[in-house]
Amino acid sequence: MGRSTSSMVKLLVKHWVGNSEQLVYVFGNDERDGYVASNVQGVNRVPHVIAGPSVRVAEKHRAGPVPMKVLRSGAFMGDELVHDPGLWGFVQAGAPADAAVRFGDNLTASGTASFLAVTSHRVGVLVETEHLHTEEEASQPTEAAQGFSLLGAAKSVVRGVASRGGEAPDDPVTCGFEIPMNFIREIAPVPMGRGGKPVRFLRFWFADGSSLSIKHPKADQLADTIRQNIR
DSSP states (O other), rough: OOHHHHHHHHHHHHTOOOOOOEEOOOOEEGOOEEEEEEETEEEEEOOOOOSSSSOOGGGGGGOOOOOHHHTTTTTTTTTGGGGGTTEEEEEEETTTTTTHHHHHHHHHHHHGGGGGEEEESSEEEEEEEBBBBBBGGOOOOOOOOOSSTTTTTHHHHHHHHHSSSSOOSSSEEEEEEEEEEEGGGEEEEESSSSSOEEEEEEEEEEESSOEEEEOOTTTHHHHHHHHHHHO
16 A cells, blocks of 8 residues: 555655755645546557656556546547546647656656655655666666756656665655756646536646646645745
8 A cells, every 4th residue: 555645745855855945735645546648749648658768666556547448549539538537647748858748757657656746946756765666677767858957856766776775765755757846837727628517637837838737626726825835
């Protein structure tokens, strides 16, 4: 059974959040219970297909909802897929190296064992280091997307992977991918879907034009909370 969100928050505050940072929100457990879909270069993938290096956890830790069969076959129009109860996140990007794709890669590779954390300074995908896949090639550091610095995200991955050698890890949390707030153009609630009852999402728009949308019933309130705490 995975760690509770409240327990993960304590670990993040102690091992990931900097002295000048404030942990604003963490998506975990029920709020992270679902798969990620994507539209990259006009191609829909349900679920998202990992495009680059990413931190992966053991399969037994990442079980969760899967897309409905009709969606896996591509039988949908526009953003109808957001009405699938199993969908949690949606990536939209113009190139495989875009920031949103890297988020999609790490969230998909780690499944529901991942936590999406938002601080006053950055947004990142975190996993418990002890849950990382035991095969070295499945846990290589995430490479930087073009155009910005990862603020040491790759270093976090290296430290987490290197610490696993039959002994307890030095750092109990590993960051798969993170970006600074100054690479985010906007954080806002958006309605998605078809028909008279749209689904509410919290969307992160990145400077490269890509976006990551997270399903959340109180997206408006959450967007305000995050914006008020950005440094």
